[in-house]
Amino acid sequence: MKIIVCGCGPGSPDYLTPAVHRVVAGAVLLVGAKRLLDLFPASGAEQIPVGADIEGILKIIESRWQQQQVVVLVTGDPGISSLAQPVLRRFGRDACFLIPGISSVQVAFARLGLDWIDAKIIDAHGKNPEYDLEDLGKGKKLAILGGRQEASAWVQSCCRQWGDDYRLFCCENLSLPGERISEMAPEDLDGPVLSSLTVFLLIHGDCL
Numbered sequence: 238m239k240i241i242v243c244g245c246g247p248g249s250p251d252y253l254t255p256a257v258h259r260v261v262a263g264a265v266l267l268v269g270a271k272r273l274l275d276l277f278p279a280s281g282a283e284q285i286p287v288g289a290d291i292e293g294i295l296k297i298i299e300s301r302w303q304q305q306q307v308v309v310l311v312t313g314d315p316g317i318s319s320l321a322q323p324v325l326r327r328f329g330r331d332a333c334f335l336i337p338g339i340s341s342v343q344v345a346f347a348r349l350g351l352d353w354i355d356a357k358i359i360d361a362h363g364k365n366p367e368y369d370l371e372d373l374g375k376g377k378k379l380a381i382l383g384g385r386q387e388a389s390a391w392v393q394s395c396c397r398q399w400g401d402d403y404r405l406f407c408c409e410n411l412s413l414p415g416e417r418i419s420e421m422a423p424e425d426l427d428g429p430v431l432s433s434l435t436v437f438l439l440i441h442g443d444c445l
């Protein structure tokens with residue numbers, strides 16, 4: 238038996254794959270953020286909501302995964318800043334089977350009608366990243382996982398460093414009822430608080 242980690246997309250049930258539905262139908266234990274568990278109201282599996290105590294969740298998985306089908310739900314794609322990483326670190330790749338999902342980053346680029354083969358993805362979701370901004374500014378497409386005031390301030394500092402060459406797009410609540418894509422000036426980030434579900438795209442003017 239393997240632990241199955243399912244990418245559940247950016248939040249809308251429309252962005253869930255049939256593969257994930259099939260796996261969830263066979264789950265005995267479902268582990269994930271409440272908003273992901275809520276995507277499967279018909280599931281008869283035991284549900285454990287994930288909060289801040291990741292170690293506690295890993296211990297529960299540890300005690301169950303060899304006897305019962307444990308399914309871990311993550312937002313978007315498991316490969317981009319998700320619970321998949323601590324699960325893989327703890328149990329190893331051979332013990333896990335990953336099902337890809339539609340990432341919020343993919344949806345953000347799709348909304349702008351841009352390809353993203355040359356994009357750099359930056360995680361500012363949990364804490365601000367430590368990059369040499371001069372190096373980072375050599376890339377022409379940056380996707381930044383935001384959703385915290387501090388992340389917005391970090392994006393502002395990137396914009397200040399790189400001048401007017403880049404355009405800034407804030408992609409909030411992708412696929413959800415409050416979805417909003419807004420082009421902003423860096424100083425606009427001082428204003429209204431953005432959604433906790435926000436991807437920033439910083440795109441060099443040459444690419445638009």
Ligand SMILES: C[S@@+](CC[C@H](N)C(=O)[O-])C[C@H]1O[C@@H](n2cnc3c(N)ncnc32)[C@H](O)[C@@H]1O
Nearest residue numbers: 247313314317340341382383384410411434435
């Ligand atoms: C822990 S990371 C998970 C990323 C996820 N694995 C993915 O591939 O989208 C959480 C961050 O993803 C982004 N995010 C997730 N869902 C989103 C949505 N519906 N709209 C905008 N951003 C979203 C936000 O930047 C949020 O802070």
